[in-house]
Amino acid sequence: MASAPQAANLPLFYKDLMPLNSRDHANWGSKSTENATWIVGQHAIPLTAEEFVHASRNYPIVFSNSDTPVPLALMGLNEGVNTFFDETGKLTDPVYVPAYVRRYPFLLAKLNPESEELSLCFDPTSDLIGDFSDGNPLFIDGQPSESCQATLDFCRNFEEAGFRTQAFVDELMKHGLLMDGEVAIQQQGNDQPFVYRGFKMIDQEKLRELRGDVLRTMNQSGMLALIFAHIFSLEHMSEVFGRQVQQGKGPVLAPAA
DSSP states (O other): OOOOOEETTEETTOSOOEEOOTTTTTTOEEOOOSBOGGGTTOOEEEOOGGGHHHHTTTSOEEEESSSSOOEEEESOSSTTOOSSBOTTSBBSSOOOOOHHHHHTTEEEEESSTTOOOEEEEEOTTOTTEESOSSSEESEETTEEOHHHHHHHHHHHHHHHHHHHHHHHHHHHHHTTOEEEOOEEEOOTTOSSOEEEOSEEEEOHHHHHHSOHHHHHHHHHHTHHHHHHHHHHHTTHHHHHHHHHHHTTOOOOOOOOO
């Protein structure tokens, strides 16, 4: 249900990566679109901890079932189902859109494995960037344009948020607060519930058992607010399931043996 977003050694959405530079891309521009085609059919979107409160108003927030769990906003409960974006990639409801989606087709990446320096790269298969006259120029007189600088700042902020998110997840794991998740949803007219697994969630029993000094530290750091945003967001599981059914994308129960 919620596997870690990795494919062919490239992050989710990205089919290829190329570094942006003023020599090869002097006349290139970027443009925006209302049709985020890259998110069509994607049900689980990476989320930074700083987005938990905003995202929890619309989506269930879970953690990927991997050695290094990643927070995910669920836009559908089944693989290949996105109930918030239509088949053209257009948003169907006025909901919060995760930064991971808004960052595409750009991202910061290491060009040299031996260096910690990150460079602004892009997916060259995207039609949002290229040598076209319309859109926002990426370079002016060989220097990054205001639009390009804003994109670079956004990607830097996203990377920094990613480090803070990893620190948050590390703390959860340190205290044994993540457990294998399971949600059962009973649909009217069916005797059997639909059971969803393959993700991690907060173990509320272990949370209640934490020592007072640990809880106090978590409260002061803001961790508790994030934990409860995650817990409360799980109430959206049934809502997203209902959206799937309403859109004709609901799961089908296997016949009883």
